[in-house]
Amino acid sequence: MNDAMQIRRPTIHRSAALAVVLAALPALSAAQTHPTAVQARASLETPTEASAAIGATSSVELVQLRTQARFQDDLKAMQTFRPGYTFWQHVFKIPDGSVAYGSASDGRLLAVFPARGDWSNDGVWGDPTLKSLLANHSLSNRLADRRDEVAHLLQQSAGPVVHNATRGLFVAPNADRYGRFLEEWGRIYERFGVPAELGLAQGLVESGLNGTVTSEARAIGFCQWLAGNWNTLKRLSPHVIEGYNxxxxxxxxxxxxxxxATKYGSFIPALSEHHAGGTNVGRMLSNGERLGGQDVREYYFLGAAFTRDIRTIAPRSYSTVYGTYGPRSFYYAEMIFGNTPRVRQILETQKQVHIYAMRTTRAVPLADVARRTKLSTDEIRRYNPALVRSVPIGATLYLPVYNQAFGADVSFWHRPAPAAFAEVLSEFVAMDRRPEEWDTPAVVTELRGFERRFRATKSEEGTVMATMLAYVIQEIQTSGRGRILDEFRHSAEVKRQFDQAVLEIKAAFGPLDGSR
Incomplete structure (x- = not known):
C-alpha cells in the first residue's frame, strides 16, 4: 500500500457556493440565551461521572455510563465557557472561499462574506438586521484587517463574535465518499469509551474524513497523527497497521x-492535548488553577482565555507563561464539539453500510480482491484508501462483506465486547489521578499494569489499548514534560510574569472569568 496518496478537490463555482450558503441558513438553530461564565458556574451541577456508575449491571454498561456522564459534564462546561461553540459546524459546511461570522454567545451564523468581493453588497446575512452596520463604512482592502473591522462593527449590536475562513470543501467530497461508514466507525469509538459523535467530529475537523490526507507538518490520516508518532505505533503494534485506512x-x-480523557477526567483538555501537546495543556491547567478555577474544566477554560487575552495585548511578551499555545489551540476542542451536529447530519443523510475486516496471512493483490468480490477498483479503494497494488501480509483488508479467503474476521465492532476487555476498560476509565501525576513513575507503573492486562485479554480491542498505552508510557518517559511542567509550576519568574499579565488583562478587559 502507498502512504502518500492525495485527493484532488473539485472546483465549485462561486454561484454554486453561495447557493449552498443560502440553503444552509434556514437550517440554523434558533438563538439561545446563555448566562455569563460567572453566572453559569454557580448553576453547574456537581460532576455526574461518579454517580453515573451506580446501578450499572455490567462492565460494558459501566464504561458507557461513566463516559457519557463525562461527555455531558463537558457539554455543560462548553455551554458555560464557550456558548458559541456550535458556530463551527457552519465553517465546515459552507464551501471554501468565504469568511463566516457567528455569535460567540449562542453560535448563530450572523453573516458570510466572499473572501474576494464587495462585502457591503455581496454578503449573505443570517441576521438581516445587522446589514446596515456596514453602510457608509470604508473597509480595508487587506483581508485580515477587513475581517477584524467587520467583527468590531458586528459586535456593537450582536455582542461578541467569532469569525473564520470557511472549509466546506475540506469535508464535502469525503462526506459523499465515506459518509456511509460513519456508523461503523462510531461503533469503533464507542467500544473504547468515546462518544461516537465526538470521535467522528475530530476526524471531520482533522482530515475531513479523508484517510490519505497529509498536512504540511506531515501529519497523516483520519485524526492526523504525525508521521513519526505513527511510525512509533507501527513498531509497538504486533500487527501491520496502515495509517491511511x-x-x-x-x-x-x-x-x-x-x-x-482518563488522564484529565474530561474530553476537553484531552482533545486539546492531541492538538497542542501535553506540555501546553499543562500550562493552561496551572494558569487556570492560579486564576481560581474549581475543577479541571474550569482550569482549562480559564487558562486558555488568559492566554488568548495576553497574546492579544502583548504578542510574544509572555510566551514563558503560555508556551506555544496559539489561537487554533484555543478553538480546537470547541471546533470538535461544535461539529457533532455536522456528524449527525451526515449520518442521517447517508445510507450506512457495514465494514468487515480481514487479517491477511499472505500478500493479497488488488486484482485478486477484485476478482473474488466482483467489486470495482474504486469501490475496493473506498474501503481501503491506502491500497495501491496489494495488501501486505499481516495487514487488514476491509470489504462490505466477509470473505474467508482473505483471512480471519477481525471486525470486533460487530461483536459484543469481550468480558475480560470490558472489565479492564471499566477499571481504567475510573482511574482517579490528578493530571500532573501522570508524569510520575507511580502512574507509569499503574499504566504498565493496565497494558499487561489489556494484552492478556487476547482481543483486538485489548491489543489496541495495550499498544496505545505502551506509546503513552514511552512519551511520558522520554518527552521531559514532567520536568518542564514541574519547573513551570514552581518557578518564581513564571509566577512574576503571570501576575503581571493578569494586571494587564484586567486593565484592558476587566475580570478574568473566561466569559469574554
Missing amino acids: QTTQAPYCAAYLTIL
Missing part, C-alpha cells in the same frame, strides 16, 4: 482519546 486508524484514535 480510516478504519485502521480509528481504533488507535479512539484508544488515545480515552486514555487522555
Whole structure:
C-alpha cells in the first residue's frame, strides 16, 4: 500500500457556493440565551461521572455510563465557557472561499462574506438586521484587517463574535465518499469509551474524513497523527497497521482519546492535548488553577482565555507563561464539539453500510480482491484508501462483506465486547489521578499494569489499548514534560510574569472569568 496518496478537490463555482450558503441558513438553530461564565458556574451541577456508575449491571454498561456522564459534564462546561461553540459546524459546511461570522454567545451564523468581493453588497446575512452596520463604512482592502473591522462593527449590536475562513470543501467530497461508514466507525469509538459523535467530529475537523490526507507538518490520516508518532505505533503494534485506512486508524484514535480523557477526567483538555501537546495543556491547567478555577474544566477554560487575552495585548511578551499555545489551540476542542451536529447530519443523510475486516496471512493483490468480490477498483479503494497494488501480509483488508479467503474476521465492532476487555476498560476509565501525576513513575507503573492486562485479554480491542498505552508510557518517559511542567509550576519568574499579565488583562478587559 502507498502512504502518500492525495485527493484532488473539485472546483465549485462561486454561484454554486453561495447557493449552498443560502440553503444552509434556514437550517440554523434558533438563538439561545446563555448566562455569563460567572453566572453559569454557580448553576453547574456537581460532576455526574461518579454517580453515573451506580446501578450499572455490567462492565460494558459501566464504561458507557461513566463516559457519557463525562461527555455531558463537558457539554455543560462548553455551554458555560464557550456558548458559541456550535458556530463551527457552519465553517465546515459552507464551501471554501468565504469568511463566516457567528455569535460567540449562542453560535448563530450572523453573516458570510466572499473572501474576494464587495462585502457591503455581496454578503449573505443570517441576521438581516445587522446589514446596515456596514453602510457608509470604508473597509480595508487587506483581508485580515477587513475581517477584524467587520467583527468590531458586528459586535456593537450582536455582542461578541467569532469569525473564520470557511472549509466546506475540506469535508464535502469525503462526506459523499465515506459518509456511509460513519456508523461503523462510531461503533469503533464507542467500544473504547468515546462518544461516537465526538470521535467522528475530530476526524471531520482533522482530515475531513479523508484517510490519505497529509498536512504540511506531515501529519497523516483520519485524526492526523504525525508521521513519526505513527511510525512509533507501527513498531509497538504486533500487527501491520496502515495509517491511511480510516478504519485502521480509528481504533488507535479512539484508544488515545480515552486514555487522555482518563488522564484529565474530561474530553476537553484531552482533545486539546492531541492538538497542542501535553506540555501546553499543562500550562493552561496551572494558569487556570492560579486564576481560581474549581475543577479541571474550569482550569482549562480559564487558562486558555488568559492566554488568548495576553497574546492579544502583548504578542510574544509572555510566551514563558503560555508556551506555544496559539489561537487554533484555543478553538480546537470547541471546533470538535461544535461539529457533532455536522456528524449527525451526515449520518442521517447517508445510507450506512457495514465494514468487515480481514487479517491477511499472505500478500493479497488488488486484482485478486477484485476478482473474488466482483467489486470495482474504486469501490475496493473506498474501503481501503491506502491500497495501491496489494495488501501486505499481516495487514487488514476491509470489504462490505466477509470473505474467508482473505483471512480471519477481525471486525470486533460487530461483536459484543469481550468480558475480560470490558472489565479492564471499566477499571481504567475510573482511574482517579490528578493530571500532573501522570508524569510520575507511580502512574507509569499503574499504566504498565493496565497494558499487561489489556494484552492478556487476547482481543483486538485489548491489543489496541495495550499498544496505545505502551506509546503513552514511552512519551511520558522520554518527552521531559514532567520536568518542564514541574519547573513551570514552581518557578518564581513564571509566577512574576503571570501576575503581571493578569494586571494587564484586567486593565484592558476587566475580570478574568473566561466569559469574554
